[in-house]
Amino acid sequence: VWELKEEIGVHDMYTNVKAFKSKLIFFSRQISDKVFTHFATLATQKETIQNVKKYSKSLDDLHAEFCRRFSDVEKIDQSLQLVACPLSQNPETAPEEVQLELIDLQSDFVLKEKFSSLELRDFYASLNEATFPNIRRMAQKILVLFGSTYVCEQTFSVMNINKAPHRSSLTDEHLRSILRITTTKLTPDFDALAKKGDQQHC
Incomplete structure (x- = not known):
């Protein structure tokens, strides 16, 4: 269960969701292999071994439900990653309209320092609008999305x-x-x- 946070952005929220989905796959695979490292209580139950398929399926179903519920956010995952971590993104795989701006951004040592010291929204607000119009526009679209209710x-x-x-x-x-x-x-x-x-x- 995630604690409701006032400042959480959609990029932070989806990072947690992706991690949880990966854990569900991991848990399902481990239970199928009868490995209960992360389920100490389950390992002590007598009927556990005979129900591993049932438990594994429940985890798979939960994973599928998370995929369904967050399918819209998954469509903008590339943009989320680019806005959250622009310095580590490959310009060649980035959207065409931000490729050159991304190269300029990653080559600027002053901006690199700013990125590590400022809040995400403050960093993008500090970018020169004439030099980075498309990156700023993309960041605005992402940062206005609520990550919680x-x-x-x-x-x-x-x-x-x-x-x-x-x-x-x-x-x-x-x-x-x-x-x-x-x-x-x-x-x-x-x-x-x-x-x-x-x-x-x-």
Whole structure:
């Protein structure tokens, strides 16, 4: 079970999914071979040996279900890997529109240092838009994808708290503003807003 994390991106989520799918195949093969290294409790049960096919099939079925549920994400796996680890990607196998940009990126020692020291979204935001337009565009498409339902659940919770019977006069526009303020990571410039408000009242 994966812990629900606020900051998890789709690339992080799918990395966990791929690892879990590989483990399911590994476990199924081991159980078929009657190797219970990672199933200490199962190894102590008398009926285990006669049920190895059943256990192995259950693991295979679970693997198939994971493949089905994450089939859409699997289609963008190459893009996920490129955005998450651009320095280790082979430009020749990358999408044509980013091949030259990827070579420039991998040849720049300053950008390599930035990649190791910055958060992923901050790194791509720091790239020169004129030099790396396609890589930036690809990163934007990937990084806006949610890797968990955290933001959705947070938004619904805030909405339920604010849209209560005793606040019946709350308009949809006000509710949208409340939801945006509550769920955003941006910090308002209160001094600038206050100054702007003072100017409007002059």
